[in-house]
Ligand SMILES: Nc1ncnc2c1ncn2[C@@H]1O[C@H](COP(=O)(O)OP(=O)(O)OP(=O)(O)O)[C@@H](O)[C@H]1O
């Protein structure tokens with residue numbers, strides 16, 4: 001079984017506003033609500049690819065209920081911890097002359113809630129895979145990712161897609177896959193990446209710190225994978241018009257894992273990953289299976 005863990009799930013309120021002006025009343029041209037949070041997005045794309053997963057994490061309040069019910073409506077299995085204080089966040093994604101995101105804080109996670117998550121994680125068996133993605137609510141300690149990883153049973157692989165410190169602290173535990181983007185790499189190493197060689201060097205450094213497979217996404221410039229044997233794969237993008245930048249990276253993670261599970265061919269998995277990332281970028285909301293298959297036909 002694949003488990004996705006989203007410590008801070010969300011409802012994504014995606015709006016379009018013509019020429020947004022701060023300090024004034026603005027009116028939406030379009031508005032949509034999507035189930036969000038990075039791990040949730042991974043579960044949604046896996047579901048499109050007919051790969052079952054269970055979405056875990058902490059939810060709270062009416063927004064948490066809407067998220068859970070909505071995922072069940074899509075046929076996605078969940079095992080959320082329902083916490084008492086606060087509410088599942090609503091993240092605002094505004095498209096206007098510029099794109100603006102305002103991500104919420106999320107609910108209060110108490111020790112008993114975190115312990116309840118650890119109890120579930122301890123039941124995962126050899127052959128299972130866990131995908132840990134996204135930010136953590138401010139009520140959680142910064143070592144929360146490691147605390148989950150440390151209780152995993154032998155033979156349970158894990159994937160990490162998170163920002164700087166959260167990601168770096170997991171490397172000594174040998175994640176099966178990490179997926180930083182090129183900007184995150186620049187932030188991690190405090191350098192400006194100038195070419196492919198620089199990017200590969202950073203990826204290899206992450207491997208020397210413990211990561212097994214490193215998938216570096218670069219938006220319109222595609223992606224580079226350095227696998228655990230040191231083989232380097234470079235992949236361009238699908239052709240299309242970008243309408244959405246939310247969730248392309250999560251879609252890529254889902255596509256890669258689905259590809260690896262179907263056949264252990266990293267080159268094919270990278271192609272499926274790219275089609276998933278592209279299909280999400282070319283449509284509003286996350287990609288559907290037919291959109292992913294369409295994108296696949298236009299791979300560079
Ligand atoms: N503008 C684009 N044109 C074509 N493909 C794109 C574009 N943006 C993203 N993609 C596809 O999606 C993949 C992942 O995108 P990206 O590098 O933006 O991930 P990310 O930074 O993690 O995204 P996010 O945080 O928005 O989910 C890319 O490698 C590419 O295949």
Ligand SMILES: O=P(O)(O)OC[C@@]1(O)O[C@H](CO)[C@@H](O)[C@@H]1O
Nearest residue numbers: 010036037038091103134135247
């Ligand atoms: O605040 P985090 O956890 O870093 O990011 C959360 C988020 O921006 O990431 C997803 C896209 O990758 C969205 O669905 C969601 O709103």
